[in-house]
Amino acid sequence: MxxxxxxxxxxxxxxxxxxxxxxxxxxxxxxxxxxxxxxxxxxxxxxxxxxxxxxxxxxxxxxxxxxxxxxxxxxxxxxxxxxxxxxxxxxxxxxxxxxxxxxxxxxxxxxxxxxxxxxxxxxxxxxxxxxxxxxxxxxxxxxxxxxxxxxxxxxxxxxxxxIVIPEDVEQVDFQARFPGKKIIYSAGRLSEQKGFNYLIEAAQILRKKRNDLVFFVSGEGKLASILQKQVDDAGLRESFVFEGFAGDIFPYLKGCDLFVLASLFEGMPNVVMEAMAMAKPVVATDVNGARELMQDGKTGLIVPPSDPESMASAILGIIDDTLLLEEMGALGKQRVAQHFxxxxxxxxxxxxxxxxxxxxxxxxxxxxxxxxxxxxxxxxxxxxxxx
CATH class of the missing domain: 3.40.50.2000 (Glycogen Phosphorylase B;)
Known part of the structure; x- marks a missing residue:
């Protein structure tokens, strides 16, 4: 053809x-x-x-x-x-x-x-x-x-x-840059669709309870300056980092502790699939395709869109349970390999x-x-x- x-x-x-x-x-x-x-x-x-x-x-x-x-x-x-x-x-x-x-x-x-x-x-x-x-x-x-x-x-x-699950991915060493911190990673265009403003609000909620979390985002877009101002106004400059565009996010996914999708709408979110392929648990908003790709409670947690309180609660509920994170990540990788x-x-x-x-x-x-x-x-x- x-x-x-x-x-x-x-x-x-x-x-x-x-x-x-x-x-x-x-x-x-x-x-x-x-x-x-x-x-x-x-x-x-x-x-x-x-x-x-x-x-x-x-x-x-x-x-x-x-x-x-x-x-x-x-x-x-x-x-x-x-x-x-x-x-x-x-x-x-x-x-x-x-x-x-x-x-x-x-x-x-x-x-x-x-x-x-x-x-x-x-x-x-x-x-x-x-x-x-x-x-x-x-x-x-x-x-x-x-x-x-x-x-x-x-x-x-x-x-x-x-998805092709790449072999021999060399993970980003987040600990060298953020020693002692747990890394919550996200990626996507800095646009309204991706809901990063709600992710910042979730980070602000969590920052009031603990100071060992760093939110790290790969992406660029028209809302970059607006979102950075929101971070600064919330006093999160040290714990919420916009790193810019990354052509290959697999090293970041492999090096993080948890991936979060904050989108307001999607189709089948590729970035979630990529996170699962790297054996990472996912907290994702309930957008199109999320429930077909993920298994809520098994490969991660699904929360309502535009709801920073629910997102913060989901992150808080699993981020300290190392065994649960590993189990969710392993099940996610297995699911991607079998069905996607x-x-x-x-x-x-x-x-x-x-x-x-x-x-x-x-x-x-x-x-x-x-x-x-x-x-x-x-x-x-x-x-x-x-x-």
Whole structure:
């Protein structure tokens, strides 16, 4: 199959959805498909994809409607005989999805790592007219979309995220920097969605009871200065640290004592999966996918969103129980290995894509075979500026 992933997220943004696309592209490439990933020039997702050996292209989509860009993409899709286009953002569907329909691309899919579709007419029009289906990562999102009454049965397909558990991770030595302290780690964009303001409030509650906890956050974003001011005003400068962006958080996860997710909404939170893969217990808010990924009380604790008191109480309830932390971490790692492996995700994704393409093409189409002749393409480690 000739597959193009397109993701027009801001060039400095990189989160779970972007990591999923790169991992999906890489795993499908390993299964002998011709896979490409397109995004904005010099974007983090393209840089990450190139490191993973994924073929990359530059496609700039800046608005919901762009007739000339749609025309350009349509010509390129046709020239490269793309079988399947997988779009990330709604504007990707509107511009590239329309281009695919013009080009006669057999299958167009939207990938929703969180609730990207609300009950608005433009979402209904976009997704029912320009795509053949939606891939999501949690049953809660599927059920929400089913409630809209727009989509046929099986239009929304749940494929759980997968993860490669890295070997030989060298953990960050937090004790060298914070001797005698217990490290509560979190990571994500510094945006309202991630709920770091509530995590700061939880830290403030706990600081009144003890002084041996350090909250350490990897991430950057538009709320950086606002959140830092909240930390300073709360007198937490020494015990709540914003470290900035980290391309690889596994060393931090391995070195911490507990991971906390404070998000207000998510899809299937990759960062929780990564924490569990590093055998760390998790305190997470009750967002989409959390209960499908975690086992409350076994691999960690689930608390209500926007509730710093509950979050502080959950942290306090387990942070001093070394045996419980180890048990929760071990069960979490085991759960990820059994149910959320990259191999499982790749197999389920490939099967779904084949089924979608089989429904659009004659059964003797050679592009459904495992090995295929692929069109000429640029080197795997340099993005080609095409559009």
């Amino acid at each position: 000739n597959i193009l992933f397109i993701n027009s997220i801001g060039k400095d943004k990189f989160g779970g959805g972007e990591k999923w696309m790169v991992n999906a592209a890489s795993s499908l490439s390993a299964r002998d498909h011709n896979v490409m990933l397109a995004s904005k020039k010099n974007s983090r997702i393209l840089q990450y994809a190139e490191k993973k050996g994924v073929k990359t292209y530059v496609i700039e989509i800046h608005s919901d409607i762009s007739p000339f860009k749609t025309f350009q993409i349509s010509r390129w899709l046709n020239k490269n005989k793309i079988d399947i286009l997988i779009c990330n953002l709604n504007k990707d569907v509107r511009v590239a999805g329309l281009a695919a329909k013009i080009a006669g691309t057999p299958v167009v899919l939207a990938r929703h790592g969180m609730l990207l579709c609300s009950k608005k007419w433009k979402h209904k029009l976009t997704l029912t007219k320009l795509t053949d289906g939606i891939i999501t990562n949690s049953n809660t999102i599927q059920k929400t979309y089913a409630g809209y009454g727009w989509f046929p049965t099986d239009f929304v397909k749940v494929i759980y995220n997968g 492996s990259m191999e499982n995700m790749s197999e389920n994704l490939e099967k779904h894509l084949r089924e979608m393409l089989r429904g659009k093409k004659p059964s003797n189409d050679k592009r459904l075979e495992k090995k295929e002749t692929v069109p000429s393409s640029p080197g795997q480690h340099a993005a080609k500026n095409i559009l």
